[in-house]
Amino acid sequence: MTIRCIDIETTGIDPAKDAVVQIASVDVLREGGITNRQETLVKPGIAVPPEASAVHHLIDADVAGAPLLERVIDRFKGADAYVCLLYTSD
Secondary structure, eight states: OOOOEEEEEEEEEETEEEEEEEEEEHHHTTTSEEEEEEEOOOOSSOOOOHHHHHOOOOOOHHHHHOOOOOHHGGGGGSSSSOOOOOOOOO
């Protein structure tokens, strides 16, 4: 069984208007190890607001040349289970 832990950085917390700027993951092995480390910046298609930059330290210049999410999301698929942590400053 593959358990993939995913970390996603975004432009905000509203899925109707915000977008992904970075996605990373690791797979946790049954015996306790970690494998398949992946990470990529993502071009969000909208400006990165200062409030979001204050959390993840990414700015528009960092993601200007990054690929769109549609071009990279498939490499993060394929696990049996996914784990993520939702963090908001609210």
